[in-house]
Each structure stands twice: as structure tokens, then as C-alpha cells.
Amino acid sequence: MLIETDVLVIGAGPAGSSTAKHAALNGSDVIVIDKKSEIGAPKRCAEGVSKEGLKKLKIEPSNRWVIKELSGVRMIAPDGTSVWLNEEKVKLPEAGYILERKVFDKHMAMDAARAGAKIMVKTLAKGIRREDDHLVTTLETMGEEFEVKAKIVVGADGPESRMGRFLGLKTTLKPKNMESCAQFEMVNVKMEDPDSIEFYFGSVAPGGYAWIFPKGDDIANVGLGILTTETDKSAYDHLLEFVKNNPSTQNAQPVELNVGGDPVGGMLKELVTDNFMLVGDAASQVNPLTGGGIITAMEAGVYAGEVAAAAIKDGDYSAKKLSKYQERCEENIGVKFKRDLKVKDYLQSLSDEELNSIADAFHDIELDTINTAELIKQLIKVSPKALLKLGKLF
Amino acid sequence: MIIMKVNEWCMYCGECAGVCSRSLIEVRENSLKFDKKKCKECTICIQVCPVQALAKEE
Incomplete structure (x- = not known):
């Protein structure tokens, strides 16, 4: 069996569903597959998102999946x-709402379906190969193998992503x-x-x-x-x-x-190759400081979906064409991650004693009365190496 | 030859597959598949497992 489509998305987490939704909304034929029998389960995270993040994505909070404000x-x-x-x-950050991920992920997939994407559950991607100007992905569902010929494949297959590696992208994590x-x-x-x-x-x-x-x-x-x-x-x-x-x-x-x-090492350097893009955890689109990645995954999904649909319309699926996605990710996500990586490095370098003395200096400070510069000044007083590690960032 | 033992309490989270530099681990919903022939025994997969479900079996 061979199915043809414009865009095949591997993985129906927030990144994959967002990509699928936005590619479909912009006119592409989209198939999303997920290896699990239930999208969103088991959850793999602490379920926190920022209110501002959802707002930016124009996703109206629903009492079906926001469980706590x-x-x-x-x-x-x-x-x-x-x-x-x-x-x-x-x-x-990642702290405005607590979600019920099992419900949230399903609802995001439903939004993708309502936008026109086809969804296949309990379907595993086993391999991928290039054929002319397409990618042919081998899938397996219920013991049966079949192939999907797609103009663009999107790897939204989590931190264990292998789709990118099959095509030469460096997604292996240290x-x-x-x-x-x-x-x-x-x-x-x-x-x-x-x-x-x-x-x-x-x-x-x-x-x-x-x-x-x-x-x-x-x-x-x-x-x-x-x-x-x-x-x-x-x-x-x-x-x-x-x-x-x-x-x-x-x-x-x-x-x-x-x-x-x-994956907290900062966004991967290469997110695209010919006919292929990585989104979400597969692209390490996780805030390196907080480990939160739902909002950034979905934001990247918007970019990936829009860029994919534009590429389909123009009949050009080259890495060069798709690099617009990478540019948008770097500009809107990557820059902030680079700063957060440095803060993470600093935090990780602190001993229990250093953390105690910092908390002691800050625990009764009126944070609303001081600005960031003042905050850093206070921090440097109790933790001199903050100057070295953070001084240039603020 | 090394044989990776996947213990019964494995939760198929895929962390092992994420760090395998040779991409030898395929994570399914309820099983792990190792391409044992190409394994160089770096044992990184064993080290990162959140529940110590992987072990080496000589």
C-alpha cells in the first residue's frame, strides 16, 4: 500500500499537532501519525505552561484541559x-496554568483534524528514504507495513527522534x-x-x-x-x-x-534538510533553564506548518526553502534559549551552601521594588561568580 | 556478543534511544527493539535510564 500526501507529521504531541494544524489551515494535505494508542498518554512532563504563551498562540484556555490556575x-x-x-x-515561566496533558494533547490533535489533517494512531515510523523529489516513509500499524510518499516530512517524534538521524541530521543527544x-x-x-x-x-x-x-x-x-x-x-x-x-x-x-x-542543551543547530523539518523535543525546542517545552514546541509548529504549506504551494521542498522555518525558530526561540543556557550553567555550578546563602539574601527582599539590574547586584554580593557568569547577560 | 536486557519494568520513555549515538534503539508503545549486531557497548543507554530498566547480559 502506498499513500501520497503533501505533508507527513511523525508524532502527535503538541509540536506535531500544531504543525499539522497550521499546514492544513494553509492548504496542504496532511497526515499525522502517532505510535501510541492514546495521544497524550502517558504524559511525560509536569504539565505547566505560561498564560502568556497560550495567548500568543491564540489558544483559548478550556476548562476541559486547564486543571489549575x-x-x-x-x-x-x-x-x-x-x-x-x-x-x-x-x-x-511555564507557570500560569497546569494542564491535564492527556486531555490537552488530544484536543490539540482534534484541532489539527478539524483543520483537515488525517490522524493515524498506533502507527510507528520505521524508516525513511529519499526517492526523487519526495520522501518515502515506512510505517507500521497493527502488524502491517505500508509506505507514505510525502513532499515534506516533519519529525515531531520526541527526544528519542530517529527520523532526523536517518536523513543525516545530528539529533543524538549527549x-x-x-x-x-x-x-x-x-x-x-x-x-x-x-x-x-x-x-x-x-x-x-x-x-x-x-x-x-x-x-x-x-x-x-x-x-x-x-x-x-x-x-x-x-x-x-x-x-x-x-x-x-x-x-x-x-x-x-x-x-x-x-x-x-x-532535552535541555538548547535548540539543535540544524533543523531542516531537503524535504524535512524537526519540531518540538526532537529539535530540543525546550527552555534549557526550566525544561519546559509545550509552548515553544507549539510555536515552532506554527512556523513549521506555515513554511511547509508555503513550500508545497511553490513546489520547492529544498533545504534552502525550508530554512525559513529555521530562521524563524532561531529569531523567536533560539536567541532566548542561548541566554537561558548561561543562567542554567550558573545555577548548576552552585553548591548547596551557595544556594542557601543566595536564598537567605533574597527570601525577604521585596522583589517588586527592584529591577533586574538591582537584582543582579544583590546576587553578586552573595555569589561573586554570578558577575562572571551572568554579568554580560543583563 | 552483548545482549541488552530490557527488564519488565521498562516504561518505553525512549530516553535510551535519544542518547544512542548509533540509533540502534527503536521504541514502540510497549516494547524496545535493539539492533544488537551494531552495538559497541558504550552503555550510555543503561546510564541514562530513569528507572534502571536496562542491563547488560554477557
Whole structure:
């Protein structure tokens, strides 16, 4: 069996569905496949997005998939000292809403379908080859192999992406650029403020951080990401320890376990080749500092969909034509990531003692009364190396 | 020859496939497929697994 289409999207997460929707809206024939039997499940993330991000994407929040609205952030140093931020004072990254990802991902796929895309679930991409001016992808569903001949293929196949590699793009991730994450969804969680998300820094999660993201009532996502280059223990073992020692979760019970990799090394350098584009986690379109990637994946999906549809209209699927997508990503996503990478490097270089003294200096500061420059000045007082690592950025 | 053992508690998250420099791991919804013949035993896949589901079997 051979199916022909303009655009084939591999993966129906937020990146793939957004790409499919926007390619279809702009007139392309689109097929989206996902290897799973249920789009969005199991979730692989902590489910936080910024309100501003959704607004920018013109996606109206729905009470079907926004499960919790947040107003603040609590950052906790290893000795328990907290720094509180709230919405009025600081823009909160990945922190405005907590989603129910299983529902959200499905709804984004439904939007793609309503725009005209065809969806195939439980369908795996096994290989890809070039044939004349097309790509032929071998797919498998329910034990049956078939091929799709597409003018453009979009790899939205997650951090484990192989589609790009088959075509010569360097998508293999180094362990130092891949957070290893584990998370429980828990009940009986007792938070100091159930309207704030919590970030725990230091040796509780070497090379990353731990989080508690409230989902309403006494329910929360409790998880962490670590770099396996920084610890001998697995993410899961670190999680068990965190849950046992944290006062908020000592009596909490898990109802779900999620694991996965989070590509935090900054956006990949090459996102396109002839007839092919990478989006979302497959392109490392994840904020390297927060590890959040839902909004950027969907933003990149808008660019990818529009560029793909324009290429189809012009009958030109060359890397040169598709590089417009890469340009838009670099301009709107990549530049900010480069700055956040430096902040991440600085954060990761701090010992528990340094984190404690920074939190101590900031925990009762009125953040709304000082600007960024003042903030950095204060930071440098307690952490002189901030000058070296961050001074040029602000 | 190395044989990668995928333990029963594997959750098919694909982190191993993401770091395999030779692209030898195919992640399905409920299974992992290794191309064992081309494996050079770098064991990066074993190191990054969030739940220690992978092991080397001589």
C-alpha cells in the first residue's frame, strides 16, 4: 500500500499537532501519525505552561484541559529557605496554568483534524528514504507495513527522534544535555500554598531540580530531573528520596508514575534538510533553564506548518526553502534559549551552601521594588561568580 | 556478543534511544527493539535510564 500526501507529521504531541494544524489551515494535505494508542498518554512532563504563551498562540484556555490556575512560585534552597514570587511581581515561566496533558494533547490533535489533517494512531515510523523529489516513509500499524510518499516530512517524534538521524541530521543527544526525569502524580499532598508551583534546587536533584506542581485540591505532580553525568543514582531513586524527605509529600500517595528524557542543551543547530523539518523535543525546542517545552514546541509548529504549506504551494521542498522555518525558530526561540543556557550553567555550578546563602539574601527582599539590574547586584554580593557568569547577560 | 536486557519494568520513555549515538534503539508503545549486531557497548543507554530498566547480559 502506498499513500501520497503533501505533508507527513511523525508524532502527535503538541509540536506535531500544531504543525499539522497550521499546514492544513494553509492548504496542504496532511497526515499525522502517532505510535501510541492514546495521544497524550502517558504524559511525560509536569504539565505547566505560561498564560502568556497560550495567548500568543491564540489558544483559548478550556476548562476541559486547564486543571489549575496558579498565582505564584516558591523556590526552595537545600536548607529549606524559600523565595516567593508572585504573578504581580514577576512574569512566571511555564507557570500560569497546569494542564491535564492527556486531555490537552488530544484536543490539540482534534484541532489539527478539524483543520483537515488525517490522524493515524498506533502507527510507528520505521524508516525513511529519499526517492526523487519526495520522501518515502515506512510505517507500521497493527502488524502491517505500508509506505507514505510525502513532499515534506516533519519529525515531531520526541527526544528519542530517529527520523532526523536517518536523513543525516545530528539529533543524538549527549547525556549532559538530557535530563533524566521521574514524576509521581500524587494525592494527599500538603503544600504551603496550593496556588504556587514549587522548585527545589541543589543536591536533591543533581544537575536539575525537583518540582511540585499543584493540580487542585490535594493533588500534585511531584517530580525531578537529574543529569546522569552528575549522580550514580537513577531519577526514580532520587524521586523516592525526595518524596520521603519532603514535608509536603511525606503522607502523599502516588496514582501515576511518569518517566522520560528532557532535552535541555538548547535548540539543535540544524533543523531542516531537503524535504524535512524537526519540531518540538526532537529539535530540543525546550527552555534549557526550566525544561519546559509545550509552548515553544507549539510555536515552532506554527512556523513549521506555515513554511511547509508555503513550500508545497511553490513546489520547492529544498533545504534552502525550508530554512525559513529555521530562521524563524532561531529569531523567536533560539536567541532566548542561548541566554537561558548561561543562567542554567550558573545555577548548576552552585553548591548547596551557595544556594542557601543566595536564598537567605533574597527570601525577604521585596522583589517588586527592584529591577533586574538591582537584582543582579544583590546576587553578586552573595555569589561573586554570578558577575562572571551572568554579568554580560543583563 | 552483548545482549541488552530490557527488564519488565521498562516504561518505553525512549530516553535510551535519544542518547544512542548509533540509533540502534527503536521504541514502540510497549516494547524496545535493539539492533544488537551494531552495538559497541558504550552503555550510555543503561546510564541514562530513569528507572534502571536496562542491563547488560554477557
